Amino acid sequence: MSTTSQDSTNKSWCPDNGFCELEILVDKHLHLKKDAFGMSYVEISEGNKIILKFEYKRKASSDLSDSNYREEVFIILNPKELELETKDFKRVQVIFGRWCFCKGQAGNFRITKGSLLIKKINDYNYHLNLKFNLDEIPHEISGITHVFNLSM
Numbered sequence: 715m716s717t718t719s720q721d722s723t724n725k726s727w728c729p730d731n732g733f734c735e736l737e738i739l740v741d742k743h744l745h746l747k748k749d750a751f752g753m754s755y756v757e758i759s760e761g762n763k764i765i766l767k768f769e770y771k772r773k774a775s776s777d778l779s780d781s782n783y784r785e786e787v788f789i790i791l792n793p794k795e796l797e798l799e800t801k802d803f804k805r806v807q808v809i810f811g812r813w814c815f816c817k818g819q820a821g822n823f824r825i826t827k828g829s830l831l832i833k834k835i836n837d838y839n840y841h842l843n844l845k846f847n848l849d850e851i852p853h854e855i856s857g858i859t860h861v862f863n864l865s866m
Contacts, residue, residue: 727858732772732783736862739765744790746809746822754822756788756809764791766842768858785855786811789830789844796840796864799831806830808844812851819851838865 728734743761748754758765765788772783788809800806808825828846835841845857 727768727855727860728770729772729854732770734768734770736860737767737769738862738864739767740864744788744807744809746824756811756822762793764793764796764864765789766791766862768855768860770855772854782814784811784813785853786813787825787844787855787858789842791832797832797834799829801829803828803830808846810846810848810853812853823848823850835861838863840864 739758741760741762742765743759743763744765745757745759746754747757768787768789770785774782786809788807788811790807790809798806803824803826808828808830809822810825811822812820814820825846825848827848828844831841831843833841839861840863841859841861843857843859847856
């Protein structure tokens, strides 16, 4: 089961020059794999986790053919432990993806520095606050504050 939230409210984490959305994937598993060239990629299959996929797409410039730019943040959650507070990204897997025409600075990266807080608001709504930093590559998103709904 998958549900997508595309409302324009509650997106303070979204840069002004683009569009952001949250996709919630239920009963899935995320594998971070490497191809023959050593580039990492995400593979999502059936499983027992909840995956929050935040995506930011920068508005493309009409004068440049290679101006597409996208960032993704995957947060892999155990459905039995949805409320949490951690700075330990070994316990909760968070993956950052950067996709652009920027040689050597695109791909998927594990987030290891930062903090994640998820609090239950009521039966189905949760408040998420993620802050992170990646030294490996530049990135526009360094934090996400969002309320999401799991009434599936």
